[in-house]
Structure formats: structure tokens, C-alpha cells
Amino acid sequence: MSRRPPAGAEAPVLITDPDALAALCGRLRTETFVTVDTEFMRERTYWPELCVVQLASDDEVAVVDAQAPGMDLAPLGALLADPAVTKVFHAARQDVEIFLLRFGAVPTPIYDTQIAAMVAGFGDQVSYDGLARSLASASIDKAHRFSDWSARPLSPAQIAYAAADVTHLRRIYRALTERLEREGRTRWVEEEMAALADPATYRPDPETQWERLKPRSHNRRFLGMLRAAAAWREREAQRVNIPRQRLVKDETLLEIAATAPESPAELVRARGISEGFARGKSGVSLLAALAEARALPESALPEIPREKGPVASPALVALLKVLLAAQSEAHHVAPRLLASSEELEKLAAGESDVPALHGWRREVFGDAALALKAGRVALGVDGKKVKVIPAG
Template sequence: MSLITETAELEVLCGRLAKADFITLDTEFLRDSTYWPKLCLVQVAGSDHEAAIDALSPKLDLAPLLALFDDPKILKVLHSARQDMEIFFHLTGRLPAPIFDTQVAAMVCGFGESVGYDTLVRKMTGAHVDKSSRFTDWSRRPLAERQLNYALADVTHLRKIYRKLAARLAKSGRAAWLEEEMAVLTSPETYRLEPENAWRRLKTRSNDRRYLAVLRALATWREEEAQQRDVPRGRVLRDEQLFDIAAHRPTSDAELARSRGVSKDMARGRLGRAILEAVGRALALPDTELPTPPPKGSAPNGAGPLIDLLKVLLKLRCDEHDVAQKLIANSADLDQIAASDKADVMALKGWRYEIFGRDALALKRGAVALSARGNKVRLVNLKEREEAG
């Protein structure tokens, strides 16, 4: 079993991999008790060899591997790449490129919604992935052979999966569809965790701009605190605590201590003072600087039947083109399409428009209709029918 623990060994491996057209890549990391992911192991494979790289070894510098990731001539193949990409972006400020995400490619090729790696291995190679080491503590050393076998399986089967998916994409002419998705995964903006934008991830239905200003200030402070201490956000304050404090807007430690989950000692201490300062800054903002409520994407009253028709159309078109519905549109997208022909959603752009968006707008205008015969649903062009009649 190949476990690389020294830089010299890594340089030899990367020299071999540098000759490949593509490499497969995966990581094992921990994030239960930290804000930033702790990289423990990197698995890579070329056409005929593979290795696990001990990212925690004091004798190893990842520089040769990171240089390989920067090589534009070598395609990096991953499955469900976002978390792996985030790790390397945080580590270096750069992203491996170009990449090929087999989970996204599988959705383009009709394997369903967010298909798991073990399912894809079974369907495309006939092999079985032993998941008994799924919950391994990857920071503990030494690693057992069983654990290394599990880790390397995440890149060895990926070679055959990539070749088969690439062949399907080439045959169907859908390679460009995948390129759009890879552009998102290789954009630094996808992985930048700016504290001032943290509030946008919180799910709130309030349109009260002052409430949102307090929530924004609290979320910004929590993000900065979590990043600085390298602890999960919830270790600083849970989301429900942010909502409660933003709603009651305490101005003293006594008022803060009445908030959910905030003790008197906490209210009087460093964290309490920081929370009150954040609340105070938000309360002092002029109305012109208050945040605008994020768009809800909710459909107009009475649009329920139209949304139901759009859902049927989406399923019909995705079944016809053998592509996962999730890749085209979600429920929020359909709500926005029902509300506006100019909705800023991916379903009305590029190849998604060709498959679904154009017909969705035509359905809204009454230019086409859905018809059922037996157990079959089809789209009827009403204009062509009128001209024929």
C-alpha cells in the first residue's frame, strides 16, 4: 500500500503523474471542531498507479502536488468536488484546474440527482465500495491498511468512471453543458467566505430592514470570531440565538442575558460586549444604509396551478433528455419563472433554456399546452394546431 510521508517520495510520484492526461483526486479531512477544514490525506491516481499522501506528516511539503494541480495540461477528476476545492483554495488561495466533476457529469448523463460515489461505482464498474471506514478519524496515526484501501478506492474506481462518462458526453454532444458547471467550481468567488456576506446564508422571512441590519452585524461578528478562533460558527452563537438577539435588540448586558442561551457571565464578558457593540452599530445606522431584504422568489398569488404545470413540464423535458431535474431548475427557480419572464435563474439561460426555459415561457403565454393520452404526457404547440386547423 502506497502511503507517502516524505517530500522526496512525493516529488517522484508527481513526476510520474505529470505525464498523465488526467489524474483522479480526493481528500479526507476533519471539520467537526474547526471552522477551516483540516486536511489529513490526499489521494491521487494516474492511469496505472495511485497513492495516498499524508498531509499531516512533518516530513512532507505539499508543494510538488500543488504545482501539479496548477498544470493546465492535466485534467483533475473529482467526485462532488466543492469541498475538496474549498480545501485547496483555503490552503493556497488557488484552485486546481481544469477539473471534471463526475457527480455533475453523472447528472448531465441521466444518473439522477446528486448520485453518490458508491452508487456510481456500482452502476458503471460493477464493483462494490466498502464504506466501513467512512467515519474514520483521519487525523489519527498510524492509518490501518483497511483505512488506506478505503481512501484509495475513492480515486481508483474514478478512473474508469471518468472514461465512461467522458465518452457518453462526447457521444451526446453535452460536453459544453458540463463546462458551465465546472466554471462555477473553478471560480474563486464560489469559495470566498466574506464575513459581511454571512447573513445572506441565514434563513429568515423577515422584511424588517432594521432587524436585518442587526442580524447582518451579528452574523458578520460571528463569522470573524469563528474564523479567528478556528471553531464552527455554532460554537460562537447558534443561528437561533442570532435571530433572537436581532429580534430583541438588547442594549445592556442585563437585556442580553435574557436572550436564548446567553448566560449572565457571557453577557458581562468579552463575547457579550462584542455582541452589544454589533447591535449598537446596527441600531445607529441611518435608514439609507439598512440592508435590502433578499429576493424571496415567491410566485404571485394564484400561481400555484401554473407552478404545478411547470413542474410537470420540467419532469417531461428532463425525462426526454435524460438529465437530472436538479441540474435544470429547483422549486425556487420555478416560483421565479412563474413571477417573471425575465427571472434571473439559470433555467432561462444557455443550454437549460434550450431544454426547458423556452417551453416554460411558452407555457406561461399559452403558446403551448400539456396533453395526456393514457400514461403519456406530451407538449402540444397550440399555434401550429391553430394554423393546421
């Protein structure tokens, strides 16, 4: 079933049955692009719970109830996989992750207007609201931003709010693509979209999750226990579908790695671990993971993370920051997209495997950074702006 607006009014259609969705996706597959967004819940689960999908073309706007009884999203999967239709998102990562989990593939081709806006000089991580105001002369009502999208029925206000996230995106997309093509930056955006199209971007490796905890220890045996405990937590959180922090908090995980319990009685001594947990399926599997880590030879334990030392001149890092600001201003590109603070430190220290020295970033900033380090150029002031000038 679909509820259509009065003739002549551009209002969203609510799609609640698979036949209506199949017909919609069939029409959208004749378009050159379609704007896409999702509403989901994740507060109580590890995996995002897809609730609503919003789709728009030039001629129609639809809100798909992904949780409607009997809903089959296969036609949506076919649309997202159609190489002839560009899928346009804003801040795409979470939406793409949902579709990867649901359909086993990343939508293709994909276009993220947040990234494109950074390339076009709209600043770091510009919001959809900001772009709607700047490029579509529209104001976004965020009153339903924290709605419970799993509750049914969806209210008219929720439907209108959800639809707004794809309605104005059409004008934003066109304005950005025209601007970037005019400025010769289309290739820059295409390079940035490559990371979004890589499924590995959305699949965290359980074996590297311990690194997120940033342990301050040179004890490789402890690090081995922490790696095992963190990998167990990631897999167990996926299995029982609850957020990792609800399963076992970070501080508890560090304590478990330090004490290396061998029995439920020892495990329950850790803060936040109940008797039921320690003796249940989760506790048993955690103890088994710790036992495997305990048996590892020294050669199989994690290497001690390299400590950051005074490898780069603070003055040189400061100079590179000024150069970064100058180049981003001159080229109208968000500074964060060119290089992070950590990458500037690596550049100053002489490392070459940094994004700023590859692709379009090298053209805009990397070559100038290397020239500054080599003394071939200097920084000067021209009126109110910093400029790069030949040295000597």
C-alpha cells in the same frame, strides 16, 4: 518514505514524506488526468482540517498523509494548478474548498463526475457508490466513512478505503466523458464546471449571512442588528476556528439582535451566553459590532426581504413541473439540474433572470417552457409518456 505494494498488485502507496510526494506529483504531471479526493475533519473546527489526499492515474494509486511530520504539500499545489492535467473529483465542492484555502487557488481544470452524471441522466446528486456500481462494476465498502482521519497511524483498512475513492473514479470518468461526447453534451458539462472554478463559490460573504436565518420581521433596525451580529459571528468563528453554531447558536443570535445589548451585563441575559464569554474578547467584539449597527442611519439598514406572494398561478407552476419531468426524461438529464421548484415559480411569474433560460438549459427546457406559457405548445400523452405538441 513510501510503502509500495507487491509487484503486480494494484494497491495504494502511502506517501509520508515530501520527497516521495514530489516524485509522485512529477509523474502525475505527465498524465492527461488525475483522480483526486480528500479526507478531512471539520466537526470541531470552522476551517476543514486536511488529513489525507488521494491521487490516482492509470498506473498508480497513492494516499498522501497530509499530516505526516515535515510534509510539504507544495508539489501537490503545483499539480493541482497545472492546466495540462484535468483534476477529476466526485462531489467536488468540499475538496475544492480545502485546496483553495491551502493553496490560494481553485484546481484547474476541474471535472466533477457527480455533475457530469446528472447531465448524463443518472439522477439528482448521484452517489459515488451508485456510479461505481453502474459504470465500474465495483462495490464500495463504506465501513470507514466516519473514521477519525486525524488519528495516526492510518490503518491498512483506512488506506484501502481512502484509495477506493479514486481508484474506480478513473473508469467512471472515462465512461462519462465518452458517453457525453457521443451524445454531444460535452459543452453542457463545461458550462456547469464554470461555477466550480469560481473562487467566490467557496467564500461566504459575512455581510449576507443574516439572510440564512430567514428572519420574519419588517423592522429594519432589527435586521440591521441581525446583519451585524451574523457578520460578527462568521468572522469570529473563522478567527477562533470553531463552527459558527458552537460559537453562538442561531436562536441566540436572533435574540441578541432583538434585545440589542449594550453591555456585558445585558449580553449575558441571552440564552447560551456565559459571563466569561460576555466579558471576554469575543463578547467585547460582538458588543462593538452591535454598537456600530445601532449608529447606522436608516438609509444604511437592510431592505425588508420581499415576501413571496401569489404572483404565479399554481396551475401554471404545476404544468411547468410536468414539462420539466417530460423534458428531463426525453433528454436523459436530472430534473434538478434543469430547474428547481423556486425557478419554476419565477418562470411562471414572468421573471427572466433564471438559469433555465440561459445556456444549454434553455435549449433543453427553457424554450419549451416559454412556448408553453405563450400557448404555442401543449402537453399531450403518447402511450405512457408525456410529450410536447404544437398547439392549435
